[in-house]
Amino acid sequence: MRSALHEAPLIFTRNLSLRIGNTNVCHALNWQVNPGERWAILGKNGVGKSTLLTTLAGLRRPQHGELNLCGVQIGVSPAPTLSRQAQQQIAKRRGYLAQHHSDPFSSTVLETALIGRHPHLGRWDWESARDRDIAYAALNEVDLAGLADRDVQTLSGGERQRLAIAQLFTQQPQLFLLDEPLTHLDLSHQVAVMELFKQKTQANDCSTHTGLSGLVAVLHDPGFAVRYCDHALLLFGNGEWLAGPARDIITAKNLTRLYGHPLREIVSDNDRWFIPC
């Protein structure tokens, strides 16, 4: 029974339809994300990639179809809000990295990373030494260990983005949902961050769940998508979608249609890169 649960898909959709305003994000999406899989979502600006991701995160309701997130059934709009129990079950198992992070108040980097422990703490608990160790380890992974006592309001854009990633690691989710995780990062940190996420889905290094982790990331560079993700979901903006193994789906032909701009594929040392013509 236990093992069955951990083999179960992290995300499962059947006939999922989603609209925002006049945009048809996806129509009748039949899709699933299994533990150990890394998915890239590609598409033009404004086709609803972020909307789909927030829906998959359980933060908004789909219009039609079935969505199961980490074992919790998310009802279609206008469904009643999830029970507290379901909310907490989801909060422990899926992490969501938003595109924007706001810090209206001063706070330390360590405190901000520790926020990720919230779902794992009881109402009266304070962060324990173990929670602090988890946060320090996460800061270390994203190269921010030396800045633990800094005020978040003084961080640069790239540092703030890495702090958000550290917060996500501190949460120790089994499913990572990332909205443009490479925003503001320089090239070396882009590679370092994607390598980190790859590690997290390949090995199980946390105690809160026993299965492998999964990842869904909205990316803009198809080269990064084929290099770090094994699957891809393309959104064409008219409700049409295409999902499957990255090497079959991410091709110059599909990308040319996806972005409405001709692209060329370049292969070097087994890495495939796509450049606009």
Add this chain to the structure above:
Amino acid sequence: MPSRRRAFFVLVLLLALAALSLVISLAAGSIAVTWSDLFTALSGGSPTGEASLAVEIIRGLRLPRALGAFACGGLLALAGALMQILLRNPLADPYVLGISGGAAVGALLAMLLGVALWLINLAAFGGAFAAMLIVFGLAHGDNSWTRTRLLLTGVIVAAGCGAVVALILSIAPESQLRGMLFWLMGDAGQISEPRPALAILALSLLLALPFARELNILARGDVLAQTLGISVTQIKRGIYFLAALATATAVTTAGSIGFIGLIVPHLTRLGLMKLGWGNDQRLLLPAATLAGGSLLLLADTLARTVLAPQQLPVGVLTALIGVPVFLFLLGREKHA
């Protein structure tokens, strides 16, 4: 880094400060009191001979006023801290945003109708609630435009309330004027019964504290809070209600006292950050409450002694301190 031990240390220190402020305010005044008078008055013993006058003054006049001022300062600081989180804006304050003005309008309308005292208090609460509904409905969010819009909305609401108050004052019968003027400028001198305010202060703090860690996350955005499993709407409603209750209680007890809700949470936050202890609502809410109470208590003591026998309304004094601090913060915002 927040920890229980540090929080305990800070709170003990602030409790000592509050006790010291109380002793100062009981001892200061035109009639000198001795340590033994203070002790007799507070321990409930019966005084003898000469001491009885001093004890009477402490028990009958200074103690209710001091406790009332402390409660109001604490309530305003707590309300300010909660509003700042709800609006994700460090400039939020019950007075600046017109919430105190709303309470004053409610109370004055009730007084004009000549209703019972408890109805006046209820009307003040209704006024505070309505003003908050307007301000929060029009201005939430955290980008620079909503911050400007928030302050504009607050200023407009406050101005509107000021106009309504002026209107009521000009048509009110002469006999009611004195009581009404009290609502315009905060004055702790009228407090004869501080217990309801103290009780509501303790209740609000006790209700807010269990949710303090959630507030830490709400301060960073609704989406993040929702992601981490927090029932955003319910908690926001609860905090909104507590902030309105605290403001209305403070206003019905001592009139519209300005800027405590702005300065105190801000300085507390600044102090804790400077110590490297971060910005944690579990510590900040009780710390700001104690600091706000002590500050208003000291300000009121100053207000009644500095030009003795003339007594100044404490609201005048807090405004004189608050306006430059507010302008300074606004200037800093521009550079941030």
